[in-house]
Amino acid sequence: MLRKGITESFGAAIHALNTNQLTDGVINRSKRMILDTLGVGLLGTRTAVFNKALVYSQLFTSEERSSVWGRSDITLPPHYAAFVNGVAVHSMDFDDTWHPATHPSGAVLPALLALAETLPSQPSGLDLLLAFNVGIEVQGRLMRFSREAYNIPERFHPPSVVGVMGSAAASAKLLGLSPAECSHALAIAASSAGAPLANAATQTKPLHIGNAARRGLEAAQLAQIGLEGNPAILDMDSGFGVYYKDYSPSAMPHPFCSGFKWILEDQNVAVKRIPAHLGMHWVVDAALAARGKLENTVGNFDLSQIRHITLRVPPSKYVNCPLPATEHQARHSFQFNACSALLDNKVTVASFNEAQINRPALKELLSKVQVETPKDNQPSFDKMYCEVEIETDQGQIFAARCNTFYGHWRKPLSHRDLVEKFSVNASSVLSTKGVEGVIDVIGNIESVSECSILGSYLRMTSSPHKQLYSTRVW
Amino acid sequence: MISTLQKSIRPMWAVRGLHKSAIEVLKRPAPEDTVTASFGKFISEIKPQHLSSLVLYRSKRMVLDSIGVGLIGSTTDVFELALQHCQHMYALDDISSVYGRRGTRLSPTLAAFVNGVATHSMDFDDTWHPATHPSGAVLPAVLALSDMMPANSKPSGLDFLLAFNIGIEIQGRLMRFSNEAHNIPKRFHPPTVVGTMGSAAACARLLSLNHSQCSHALAIAASLSGAPMANAATQSKPLHIGNAARLGLEAALLASRGLEASPLVLDAVAGVAGFNAFYEDYVPQPLESPSDDGHVFLLEEQDMGFKRFPAHLGMHWVADAAASVHKLLVGVGPGTISPAQVQDIQLRVPKSKYINRPFPESEHEARHSFQFNACSALLDGEVTVQSFTPAAMSRPELLTLLSRVCVEHPHDNLANFNRMYGEVQVTLVGGDILKGRCDTFYGHWRNPLTNESLRKKFRNNAGVVLPSEKVERLIDVVEELDRIGDCRALLSQLQ
Numbered sequence: 001m002l003r004k005g006i007t008e009s010f011g012a013a014i015h016a017l018n019t020n021q022l023t024d025g026v027i028n029r030s031k032r033m034i035l036d037t038l039g040v041g042l043l044g045t046r047t048a049v050f051n052k053a054l055v056y057s058q059l060f061t062s063e064e065r066s067s068v069w070g071r072s073d074i075t076l077p078p079h080y081a082a083f084v085n086g087v088a089v090h091s092m093d094f095d096d097t098w099h100p101a102t103h104p105s106g107a108v109l110p111a112l113l114a115l116a117e118t119l120p121s122q123p124s125g126l127d128l129l130l131a132f133n134v135g136i137e138v139q140g141r142l143m144r145f146s147r148e149a150y151n152i153p154e155r156f157h158p159p160s161v162v163g164v165m166g167s168a169a170a171s172a173k174l175l176g177l178s179p180a181e182c183s184h185a186l187a188i189a190a191s192s193a194g195a196p197l198a199n200a201a202t203q204t205k206p207l208h209i210g211n212a213a214r215r216g217l218e219a220a221q222l223a224q225i226g227l228e229g230n231p232a233i234l235d236m237d238s239g240f241g242v243y244y245k246d247y248s249p250s251a252m253p254h255p256f257c258s259g260f261k262w263i264l265e266d267q268n269v270a271v272k273r274i275p276a277h278l279g280m281h282w283v284v285d286a287a288l289a290a291r292g293k294l295e296n297t298v299g300n301f302d303l304s305q306i307r308h309i310t311l312r313v314p315p316s317k318y319v320n321c322p323l324p325a326t327e328h329q330a331r332h333s334f335q336f337n338a339c340s341a342l343l344d345n346k347v348t349v350a351s352f353n354e355a356q357i358n359r360p361a362l363k364e365l366l367s368k369v370q371v372e373t374p375k376d377n378q379p380s381f382d383k384m385y386c387e388v389e390i391e392t393d394q395g396q397i398f399a400a401r402c403n404t405f406y407g408h409w410r411k412p413l414s415h416r417d418l419v420e421k422f423s424v425n426a427s428s429v430l431s432t433k434g435v436e437g438v439i440d441v442i443g444n445i446e447s448v449s450e451c452s453i454l455g456s457y458l459r460m461t462s463s464p465h466k467q468l469y470s471t472r473v474w
Numbered sequence: 475m476i477s478t479l480q481k482s483i484r485p486m487w488a489v490r491g492l493h494k495s496a497i498e499v500l501k502r503p504a505p506e507d508t509v510t511a512s513f514g515k516f517i518s519e520i521k522p523q524h525l526s527s528l529v530l531y532r533s534k535r536m537v538l539d540s541i542g543v544g545l546i547g548s549t550t551d552v553f554e555l556a557l558q559h560c561q562h563m564y565a566l567d568d569i570s571s572v573y574g575r576r577g578t579r580l581s582p583t584l585a586a587f588v589n590g591v592a593t594h595s596m597d598f599d600d601t602w603h604p605a606t607h608p609s610g611a612v613l614p615a616v617l618a619l620s621d622m623m624p625a626n627s628k629p630s631g632l633d634f635l636l637a638f639n640i641g642i643e644i645q646g647r648l649m650r651f652s653n654e655a656h657n658i659p660k661r662f663h664p665p666t667v668v669g670t671m672g673s674a675a676a677c678a679r680l681l682s683l684n685h686s687q688c689s690h691a692l693a694i695a696a697s698l699s700g701a702p703m704a705n706a707a708t709q710s711k712p713l714h715i716g717n718a719a720r721l722g723l724e725a726a727l728l729a730s731r732g733l734e735a736s737p738l739v740l741d742a743v744a745g746v747a748g749f750n751a752f753y754e755d756y757v758p759q760p761l762e763s764p765s766d767d768g769h770v771f772l773l774e775e776q777d778m779g780f781k782r783f784p785a786h787l788g789m790h791w792v793a794d795a796a797a798s799v800h801k802l803l804v805g806v807g808p809g810t811i812s813p814a815q816v817q818d819i820q821l822r823v824p825k826s827k828y829i830n831r832p833f834p835e836s837e838h839e840a841r842h843s844f845q846f847n848a849c850s851a852l853l854d855g856e857v858t859v860q861s862f863t864p865a866a867m868s869r870p871e872l873l874t875l876l877s878r879v880c881v882e883h884p885h886d887n888l889a890n891f892n893r894m895y896g897e898v899q900v901t902l903v904g905g906d907i908l909k910g911r912c913d914t915f916y917g918h919w920r921n922p923l924t925n926e927s928l929r930k931k932f933r934n935n936a937g938v939v940l941p942s943e944k945v946e947r948l949i950d951v952v953e954e955l956d957r958i959g960d961c962r963a964l965l966s967q968l969q
Contacts, residue, residue, distance in 0.1 A: 052733050059727075060581050062564040077564050155747040160697065188710055191666070191701035192717070196739070198748030199697045204735035207728075208697060221563070227555055229710040238828070239704030242661045317745030 007234040009251035010138065011183030014169050017134055017255045019126045026262045027446065029269070030133050032418055033096055035442045036271050037105040038069070038458070039422035040095045042429045043349070044088030045070040049203050053087040053210060066114035070429035072459045078114040079214045082167075085110035086210035090159070092275035092349070093331045094425075095209070099267055099382050099409065100143040100150045100158075101278075107163030107212035108135035108170045113458075115171055115217055116451055123174060125441070125448030133262065135170025135216075138186075139163065140263035141252055142234075146244040152279070152316045152379040153197055160195035160208045161243045167216020168223075175224055180231075187229025189219035190240050200318050201332035268409040270381070271418060274347045276330075279319050280337040281405040282386035283311060287341035289400035290388045297398070303343065303361060305392045308368050311338055312387035314380075315373040323366060327352045338388055339365040427462075434460030510740040512760035513647075514689030517640055517675050518682075520764045522632045525639060529771045530956050532778060533639050535928055536600055538952045539780050540609040541573075541968065542935035543599045546859070547592030548574035549938060552712050556591040560584040570621035574939035576969045582618040583720045583727075586673075589614035590716035594665070596784035596859070597841045598935075599715070603776055603892050603919065604649040604656045604664075605787075611669030611718035612641030612676045617968070619680050619723060620961050629680060631958030639771060641676030641722075644692075645669065646772035647761060648740075652753040658788070658826045658889040659703055666701035666714045667752045673722020674729075681730050693735030695725035696749050706828050707842035777919035779891070780928060783857040785840075788829050789847035790915040791896030792821060796851035798910035799900050804855070811853050813874040815902055821848055821881045822897035824889040830881060833873075837862045848898055849875040859934075940967075 044050055045068070054068065057080035066081035068074045069088060076084065089095050089106035098104050112131055116123050123131075139162040143149040149158070168189035172182045192215035195208050233239040234249050241247035253260045274281060295301045313320075313334050321333035330336045330352050340351045343362055350356060377384055389399040404410045413421070419439060426435045437457035441448055448454070525533075547553055557572065560580055570585030572578040573592050580588065593599050593610035602608050616637050620629055629637070645668040649655040655664070674695035678688040698721035701714050739748040740758050750756035762769070779787060803811055823830075823844050831843035840846045840862050849872055850861045860866055887894055897911045914920045916927075923931070929949060936945045948967045955964065 049733070052728065052731050055731060056724075056728055060564055060584075061567050064563070079563060154745055155751045157697075187705060187708070188713075191663075191705050191710055191714060194700035194751070195697035196747045196749060196751035198736040198739050198743065198746050198751075199693060200746075202693070202735045203733060204694050204697055207694070207733075211698065218559075218563075222555070222559055225555055225559060225562075227552070227559075227709060227713075230704040230708045233702070233704055236702075236704045238660060239702050242700075242702040242704075315745075317743070 005235070006249045006251050007183050007186065007232050008179070009254070010141075010186060010234060011179040013252040013255055014134055014138070014173055014182040015177065015179040017130065017173070019130050021255050021260070022130060022133065023262065023265060025265045026133060027129065029264050030129060030136065031442055031445060032271070033105045033136075033269055034109060034132065034445075035422050035439065036096055036418060037089055037109050038438060038442070039425035040092070041085055041089040041106075041110070042070045042458070043094065043425040044091035045429055047088070047091040049091050049206050050084065050088045053084045053207065057084050064118045066117040067455050067459055069458050070461060072461050078118050079218055081114040082111040082217050083210040083214040085114070086213035087206045090206040090209035092352070093205075093277055094272055094275035096269040096271055097278045097381065098140070098269045101152060101381055102139060102143065102158035102162055103209060104136050104139050104163070104166060104269065106209040107139070107159050107167050107216065108132055110210075111167040111171050111213040111217040112174055113455065115174055117455060119174070122450040122452045125445035125451050127174065128451045129445055131170045131173040133264065134173040135166040136264055137262055138169035139166035140267070142240070145249045146246050148244050148246055150380055152314065152381065155197060156194050156243050157197050157200055157205070157208050159212050161193050163209060163212030164189045164193050164216045164219070167213050168219040171217045171220035172223065175220055177220065177224055181223045183231055184228050185220040185223035187231065187233035188222050188227060189216050190233050191229065192219065194243050197318060201321070201329050203326075203328055205328065268412060270408045271413050271421070273407045273413075273421070274337070275349055275352065276337055276347070277319050277332045278381055279313070279316065279334065279384065280331070281407060282384060282402045283313060283334050283338045283388060284341045284347050285405045286386045286388040286400045286402040287338040288345065289402065290390050290398050291342050291345060293400060294390055294392070294398040297396070298392070303365065306342070306365065306368060306390055307393050308370070308391040309338065309342070309365070310389040310391075311335065311369060311371045312374050312377060312389070313371060314377040314384040316379050320371060322369065323363070324357065327354065327357065330357050334371060334386070335366055335369045339369065342390070429461055430457070431460050431462040434458070508738055508741050509758040509760045510689050510693065510738055511685070512763070513644065513692055513740060514685040515763055516761040517644070517679050517688040518685040520636070520640060520769060522636045524764050524769045525636060525771070526768075526774055529639060529773050530635065532773050533635060533642065534952055534955055535780075535925075536609045536642070536778055537613060537635075537638065537955065538932055538949065539600055539928060540593060540613045541948060541952070542932035543596070544573045544589055544593040544610075544614070545940060546935035546938050547595040547598070548572070550592070550595040552595050552709050553588065553592045556588050556713065556716060560588055570618035571965065571968050573968055578969065582622040583723050585621070586615040586618040586723050587716040587720035589617065590719035591712045594712040594715035596862075597711075597786055598781055598784035601779045601781070601787045601891065602646065603779070605658060605891050606645060606649065606664035606668055607715060608642050608645050608669070608672060608778070610715040611645070611665050611722065612638055612672050615673040615719040615723040616641065616676050616680060617965065619677050621965055629961050631955040631961050631964070633680070634961040634964070635956050637676045637680040639773065640679045641672040642773060643771050644675040645672035646776070648749070651758045652755050654753050654755055656890060658824065658891065661703060662700050662752050663703050663706055663711070663714050665718050667699050669715060669718030670695045670699045670722045670725070673719050674725040677723045677726035678729060681726055683726065683730055687729045689737065690734050691726045691729035693737070693739035694728055694733060695722050696739045697735065698725060700752055703828055707831070707839050709836070709838055711838065777922055779919050780917045780923050780931070782917045782923070782931070784859055784862065785847055785857065786829050786842045787891055788823070788826065788894070789841070789844065789857070790917060791894060791912045792823060792844050792848040792898060793851040793857045794912035794915045795896045795898040795910035796848040797855055798912070799898050799908050800852050800855045802908050803900075813871050816875060816878055817901045817903050819848065819852070819875065819879045820899040821845065821879060822884050822887060822899070823881060824887045824894045825883040826889050832879065833876060834867075837867070840867055844881060845876055845879045849879065852898070852900070
């Protein structure tokens, strides 16, 4: 059944949205997302997967060049800059998560920054902020077209489905395309969507975000030179609908109508404290609480006291991994994250090192874990909970439950903690001047006249000898 | 009392719990036993001597047709657009040739992209059963990669042909994993699902990756697969093949640098979709390791369909049926058909939304319109490359005929390239009824083009952009391909 006009409405809205529509709430939230994404991306440039993407990307030559975050010495063709920076953002699963589930920012920001560097007249900070929000908004709208999108995914990895569409929309916005061109950008991008979930928890997962950024940008540029796709791509089941089992699209209201409201205004993102799948945050908070109870009662915490650990989590195969062998698997393992929390009383970036993963003490603890999936625990980031129950040799039980972890949209990170996360991440690569510069620029982005200043801070790396200490951290 | 009871029960739970995680590990198949691993092994282990003479013969015909179709495709708007895009975004990179453009070379993946776009730009390329366009996704990638390889280690013609056949074979094997794949597609455009995988397999082989890297190439490619049917019959469709070629090559290159992905991508794991994300029903089978006895390639059992004119395969049935009616009409009266003679036209075709278009508005739509192709053949006696020019498309006589068409979907006409038929029934103003039916068009795998016809098509296509000496040399080189020591003999003739 052909429902007319939905794709058209998206094209019209992308074209028409202007800086006047940005509310304080949306500006505040999206600035936080941009800062967090940059920090996570900068840290991610130290990973093996980033390095592979970079080496590969250096095969290509071009006249226009865009920056690689955290590198003063390397530039790449714009598409590949978007690609590698996107890979960096998702390389450690440390980037933001939304509801319905996707990682919205990593698919959009790298594309926009790479594109901005090539434009003959530099966009202002507000232009960048607007385009970014267009990219986020389109993703949010698309996910609301199906019930399937509201649960933890099973088939396609959401960033590969909606992320490329968001990148196309944002890039189309920054390029100032006509409404028809914006629609075609979406149509062309749709043919680049959809990667299977099986590659999550592998080294290839970060490429899903990198590719979303790159191919969305490409779609917008192809639309700019006149390539056309199906003008009803969002309307049709055989269009964007192929990625969902149930699909019920609706038009995007025109921004000038009083009914228009940014989705980000109503639904905030979650910012991660741990570089792991979002579900891990619940189990970690619960494990830390249970551990605390044990320590308070028993006194000195001794691992050998633990006889048995029960985890009560929502059913989700790809994050149920009893004995992870790689860092990627570890980031997608309820068991690993619970046990790391119990062992170390914290879970940090360093917890996912090869050495840490292979610790005998950790493996021993892992062998004591049993996972249950209670019927009332729904695989939805809005509804799930995690329970950790420790049983000691003496037969004592210490249990704790986490409904909402700190960082979730219901309990957002304070401004201080958000900036702190950024600083720690960015400092692994940038000099103090660079770190503070980025914080400053993003904090005042509405008044920045040329966003190229952001790029220059992103290239202010710390002196080589400081970086030498850990050329490959993970 | 109850609490002590509970305490005594718990230790049993604890014991089960102790072993449950270990059992979980055991339940997972050993890495070597997976379907994914079997594919990786096949790609790295199959040898040139496993190519039978029939497979060599059939695949060389595919290579020739694909090149010809790509060469004429280099004259299209969509090709020009894709080429310009690549040249604007990236500097001239003197590595891989672009079809039909003397002196133009691009980075390997970009060359694979534009040559793939060219190949599918007019919907003139080969079609297989189950349905996909296998060669366009593979050949441009293998050519581009061959250009990239160092001068002192270029593949021989036989290596080249083997890689090509691996790319075809993998596509065929993957399509047999689901019943859905056997019918005219509705959801994902098949070249974007299996084509990318075929390209990755062919390139992995040419790069001499080990079996683990070959598996990872496939898994990386899976994350680059899948485009919706809605973009068929639009200007974006040719990019589906272009991207399949390019991204498969990219997957193989990334795998060669050590990138890893899911080792279970082809296996069906409940709750975590791999390649089965693209299908409603999916039953994977491992590929047997090629033994000394050999391996029977699918191409041996299932030949390829080649098109006689640049339109969706389904159009060939109605065109042949309409052409036979045209012959009857021309026999009756003067040499040309006048729409005034025709009262109405009934088409009996399988049900398939994306090729049912009463009034196509672009060449892309026209290539995907039962009505348009039937009426063109009725009017002219045949459908050719010229039938899709703006002038031909806007002829008043044609538009008149189109307005008299009605389409029926008989229950016995299945939307399946192995089973469908096309019927054209014309009722003349006088009351006479003329009927034409085609069960197997000339060019279908049941009624393959002769070598004569295939070469004629190639000469018509290639001759549009290449001088006749190069055209003839290409025919000779492809004919000799399995005996040539250095594939540069082929690479040097494409522009």
